[in-house]
Amino acid sequence: MGGVWERMIGIARRILDSMLMDLHSKHLTHEVLTTLMAEVCAIVNSRPIVPVLSDPEAPMILSPNMLLTRKTYNIPTDFGPFSIKDMYKSQWRCVQHLANIFLDRWKKEYLQTLQVRRKWQKTLPDLCVGDIVLVKDSSTARCEWPLGIITNAIKSADDKVRKVEVKIVKDDKSMTYTRPISELVLLIHED
Template sequence: MGTRAIHIEVIESMDSSSFLNALRRFFSIGGPVKQIRSDCGTNFIGACRELKMEAVQSNKEVQEYLNHKGCTWVFNPPHSSHMGGSWERMIGITRCILDSMMLKVGSSKLTHEVLTTFMAEVSAFVNARPLVPVSTDPDSPFILMPATLLTQKVAVVLPPQGEFDDKDLFKRQWRQVQSLANTFWHRWRTEYLPTLQSRRKWQTEKPNLKEGDIVTLKDSQLKRNDWPMGIIMKTFPGRDGKVRKVDVKTAREASCNIFLCPVSETVLLLLSPETDK
């Protein structure tokens, strides 16, 4: 939860025993944890019963047991997957891609070794996503990723040399993994990463700016409380008839200047008198 990283474990079944083994593997690799958060899945509830926790729905009983180990287990209310937040989001996207891939490939064609290695590759992809926008500061060129926080390393694991396609699904196991990893990476890059940067566009028709309209200019270098206003002297419509740049005449310090600016840097204040008529 602190690093927004994910860890995927392959288990043989959805029973409590398999979950406890996966939990032990996670503890053995990552060390003790301070808090576990989960939904009310039957395998999680069964695991609590295996650990002699009778009142599963009561967080107090779970916490009293785990407090001896310095760990707490917090359950979300039933039928409230939206309370999962970040982990439901990441696992949900990963699961959607994997489900569509498995329908095409068929899980019966994958051995346990191939599936385990493939899940490790998938975890590496998800944990290499950027957490913050890319900085334009030359003194800070690195991109903060969950993997960076986990490993304290900025380098990522590069794929093996060679080309891997769908034909490799029927070859050696290590080539099967790389073929599946390439497919997942393509889907992850084209379906998820674009959602990190929203692209807006006009959904409704708006009138063009016209000569004589009064506008104010947007300028990030202006001082506080400085609002430069001007009048549009000329418009430059494109082939589609949309005005995307204009000449604006401004008066500042007893001098007049004309600037060519895009319409995105102007804010309409008053329509021209001819338009009002």
């Protein structure tokens, strides 16, 4: 009965409740709150719709924003890092700071729901070359979800894969990063 979207609504509401109960957010004007809610809607609607069935060489992740606007590109919305001091300088910076707080919490809480929950005692197959993953990356702009393909699996001393090299294609440029498996969400396992 709508468990998936009810869970997303619950996550967004829990984040907003904790943010708006904060002492710094008590004096928001109607315009600031309206703009913040528009930013929150943009963040929530930029999430990937799973399962992702994209070619890793030309990644285009289907999102609700693509369905709503019929546009296939991401509008850059990251205007830089903002601190708590910026909240007092202008209302726009206040909204950007609050949107960044929401985005950080949304990434931490929502990305975990994309992974299949399994008991930790089960032995799971290691990530391997050819697996398609989402990269949990805090350095990317708002509303971006980097999709990558594993090019090399690096085993640790216990013969388990703990790090991988991930190839990400962005703006027609191919980049390879080394990431721990805790920063990846497996989408498609290469069989």
